[in-house]
Structure formats: structure tokens, C-alpha cells
Amino acid sequence: MTYRGISALGRLLFALELACLRPLVPPGPGPRLEVGVGSGRFAAALGLEVSLDPARAPLRLAAGRAVAVVQGAGEQLPFGDGTFAGVVFVVTLCFADDPAALLGEARRILALSGRLLAGVVPLDSAWGRRYEAQGRAGHPFYQSARFLTLAEHRRMLTGAGLTITGAYSTLTQAPSGEPVEEEAHDGAVPGAGFVALQARP
Ligand SMILES: C[S@@+](CC[C@H](N)C(=O)[O-])C[C@H]1O[C@@H](n2cnc3c(N)ncnc32)[C@H](O)[C@@H]1O
Secondary structure, three states, X not given: OOOOOOOHHHHHHHHHXXXXXXHHOOOXXXXXXXXXXXXXXXXXXXXXXXXXXXXXXXXXXXXXXXXEEEEOOOOOOOOOOOOXXXXXXXXXXXXXXXXXXXXXXXXXXXXXXXXXXXXXXXOOOHHHHHHHHHHHOOOOOHHHOOOOOHHHHHHHHHHOOOEEEEEEEEOOOOOOOOOOOOOOEEOOXXXXXXXXXXXXX
């Protein structure tokens, strides 16, 4: 079983989520970092310069996608204060033991003019509830995830000293039907299965 990997559904979800993230990608100049880069598919498609992940195997894939990689944990980023123009998380906060610590570190390394972008699967969506149920049933990836509601994500961002500046949403369709193409919606749509939240220090 894969993490939404190579299936037609996985490809469609990737395309929809990418379209949702694109309008809010932190602009350069200056390096932008994806924390929890995995295989690097989002970092490469979004043109991010640097990436980090604790896991060695996916980092090799990310490096193959011409994304500079660093092995490390989001709780202790090996970068100086205010050194990044952007920090991006894509479905990573729910896999971290202490997501608030990751946001605190992201805030620390962001320049004052920088932007944070977090792509999340809210628990208060049919998609979030489905992944959570799959995790409870022993799904090899989702069993280690802890999904949060949209309001909890907002509170965590502001708790880290960040101000939310924008949102886009996708997957307003139910996960049970045949998945279809969908435009990204400007704003945080209640019940959407994927929401991109942009914030600044
Ligand atoms: C679901 S994957 C997402 C990967 C990639 N962002 C994507 O969407 O294709 C979650 C990633 O978060 C990473 N991760 C888990 N805990 C982390 C932590 N404490 N700091 C940084 N990354 C972490 C995992 O190793 C994994 O690669």
C-alpha cells in the first residue's frame, strides 16, 4: 500500500493540491525550505530551493529531483534565525509528534518579510475523517498521523507568532465518489479536504 503514491487517484490528488498551494507559495528572492519534503514532488514542482526530512530514503528521491536536501528534524532546524524567505509544509504537521514545535522553528528561521505555507488535511472534513479511520484500522502511513481541525491549525499558527494572510481550498468533493477535476477555491472552505494556509511573522 502506498501513501496516495502511484495510483490515478494519487496523481489527481497531487495535481489538485499543487494547484491549491501555488497561489500562496512564498515568493523569492531568498531561499525557501520545505520541511518534511518526503520524495520532493511538491518542492520540485513549486521550485523550492532547500528541503529537509528526518527520513533518509525519501531524501534520496528528493535529491534526484534537483532539490537540495538536508537530513534533520523540524523541531530543531539547522539554520540561523531569519534566514529563509519561505517555509513550506505539505501534509507534514499531522505526522510530527509536536507540530507546534515545528511551527515555532519555522517562525524562527523566517525573515520578517518571509511567508509560511502549510498544506493541511483538516480533521473536520470527510477526507480527514476517512484518513483518520484508515489510520485507526492500521493503515501503514495514516496510523502514525494525528489530524487536526482547521481551527486547531489556525490556533497553532497564531500561537507560533504568525499572522494568517491567506487561504486556498480544494477537495470540496466527497472522497467516496469518483474523483473529478476541481478548481482551487480562494479562502478556507469549511469541510474542504485540503486547505493551504499562508502566514507571515
Ligand atoms: C506524508 S509525508 C509528506 C511528504 C511531502 N511533503 C509530500 O506531501 O509528498 C510526511 C513527511 O513528514 C516527515 N516528518 C515526520 N516528522 C517530521 C519532523 N519531526 N520533522 C520534519 N519532517 C517530519 C516524514 O518523514 C515524511 O516525509
